[in-house]
Amino acid sequence: MLQPRLSVLGFRSPLFNANLFPVARVQYYSTSIKSFQVAIDGPAASGKSTTARAVASRLGFTYIDSGAMYRGLTLKAMAWNLDPTKDAQTITNMASQTNFAFRTPQLPVDQLDNARTAITHVYLDGVDVTDEIRLPMITRAVAPIAALPSVREVLCSKQRAIAEGKEGQPPPEEASADSEYAMFLQEKIELEKALFTATSEGDFAQVQSLKDQIKELGDLCAELAPKDVSPESQVPSGVVMDGRDIGTNVLKQAHLKIFFEADPLVRAKRRLEELQRKQSKGDLPDLETVLKEIEARDLSDRTREVGPLLKADDAVVVDSSNMSLEDQIQTTEDLVRRKMKETGFA
Ligand SMILES: Nc1ncnc2c1ncn2[C@@H]1O[C@H](COP(=O)(O)OP(=O)(O)O)[C@@H](O)[C@H]1O
Numbered sequence: 007m008l009q010p011r012l013s014v015l016g017f018r019s020p021l022f023n024a025n026l027f028p029v030a031r032v033q034y035y036s037t038s039i040k041s042f043q044v045a046i047d048g049p050a051a052s053g054k055s056t057t058a059r060a061v062a063s064r065l066g067f068t069y070i071d072s073g074a075m076y077r078g079l080t081l082k083a084m085a086w087n088l089d090p091t092k093d094a095q096t097i098t099n100m101a102s103q104t105n106f107a108f109r110t111p112q113l114p115v116d117q118l119d120n121a122r123t124a125i126t127h128v129y130l131d132g133v134d135v136t137d138e139i140r141l142p143m144i145t146r147a148v149a150p151i152a153a154l155p156s157v158r159e160v161l162c163s164k165q166r167a168i169a170e171g172k173e174g175q176p177p178p179e180e181a182s183a184d185s186e187y188a189m190f191l192q193e194k195i196e197l198e199k200a201l202f203t204a205t206s207e208g209d210f211a212q213v214q215s216l217k218d219q220i221k222e223l224g225d226l227c228a229e230l231a232p233k234d235v236s237p238e239s240q241v242p243s244g245v246v247m248d249g250r251d252i253g254t255n256v257l258k259q260a261h262l263k264i265f266f267e268a269d270p271l272v273r274a275k276r277r278l279e280e281l282q283r284k285q286s287k288g289d290l291p292d293l294e295t296v297l298k299e300i301e302a303r304d305l306s307d308r309t310r311e312v313g314p315l316l317k318a319d320d321a322v323v324v325d326s327s328n329m330s331l332e333d334q335i336q337t338t339e340d341l342v343r344r345k346m347k348e349t350g351f352a
């Protein structure tokens with residue numbers, strides 16, 4: 007029996023409690039595409055997520071951050087002390103039973119500062135894990151999990167389902183949280199955050215009490231969850247998904263595929279500037295370290311056997327080494343608008 011050494015963030019949710027061990031069920035979805043699909047791939051810090059989010063926001067499209075799903079799964083696997091070299095099947099089952107969802111708050115995206123600082127909230131089983139999945143320990147641990155073929159099969163299938171609006175609905179926003187369901191869900195999320203703290207502090211009496219309360223609230227939420235939402239009404243008008251294998255595998259039939267390139271040193275400088283914006287100077291790595299990390303991740307992303315980082319034959323290459331972020335966003339938006347006209351979407 008698998009005993010979680012560290013239990014954090016929603017592992018007692020009804021979805022997660024269902025069964026940890028059955029063989030993963032992989033669902034495939036119809037290839038009739040109803041919304042306009044944009045696939046963006048490229049190496050780390052090439053500007054994928056910032057550009058994809060801004061363009062999606064300008065066009066009223068849904069933004070799907072596939073890397074966040076690999077990061078989220080890594081968070082769960084680490085919490086259960088699972089080892090990708092020994093526990094691939096359990097991690098795969100975990101992937102298939104996790105509900106991944108995103109919410110990108112709408113901001114005036116013509117303001118570049120908003121494009122730079124906007125965040126997409128990432129939910130695992132309704133729990134907001136936006137900050138946790140960006141922790142350095144997750145960045146270091148994600149590659150071996152993202153390299154597991156069975157995990158990729160499940161997550162790629164989920165990415166297609168989210169693109170088609172069949173999965174990935176975020177929990178109700180706090181502002182509109184006036185239903186009983188939303189109130190209980192919010193309370194559960196708060197308790198799960200408290201569980202994360204209690205677990206990391208080793209307060210095991212508190213951990214047990216919180217787990218019991220979370221289980222009760224989880225059961226209540228499962229009963230009260232809205233069940234009559236028509237999947238048809240959730241099909242987005244368009245989606246922008248970014249990652250490493252979106253054009254080559256996940257959305258092979260995307261209307262537009264873009265591959266971002268940028269010189270490794272330029273990418274390292276951008277990543278360092280981002281870290282400077284986010285954290286205090288004392289904890290900052292130097293440029294050489296960031297560059298080495300980027301090059302190591304490039305190598306593992308490009309050389310893994312399944313779903314490697316690859317340009318699709320029909321992808322448009324945008325090298326942003328000498329482009330400002332504004333130019334990169336505008337170039338991408340222009341490409342999307344042109345392709346929408348050509349394909350009769352606009
Ligand atoms: N063309 C650009 N010029 C300057 N900064 C950029 C450019 N593209 C991205 N950035 C910045 O570089 C950092 C990494 O970009 P990000 O979108 O997170 O990359 P990725 O999703 O490919 O890892 C972010 O801080 C972003 O604001």
Ligand SMILES: Nc1ccn([C@H]2C[C@H](O)[C@@H](COP(=O)(O)OP(=O)(O)O)O2)c(=O)n1
Nearest residue numbers: 050051072073074076148149152249250251
């Ligand atoms: N479609 C994808 C997306 C990300 N991955 C892997 C590659 C990265 O090591 C991790 C995290 O991806 P993410 O895009 O969040 O990482 P960076 O923003 O580039 O630091 O997941 C993948 O294998 N396939």
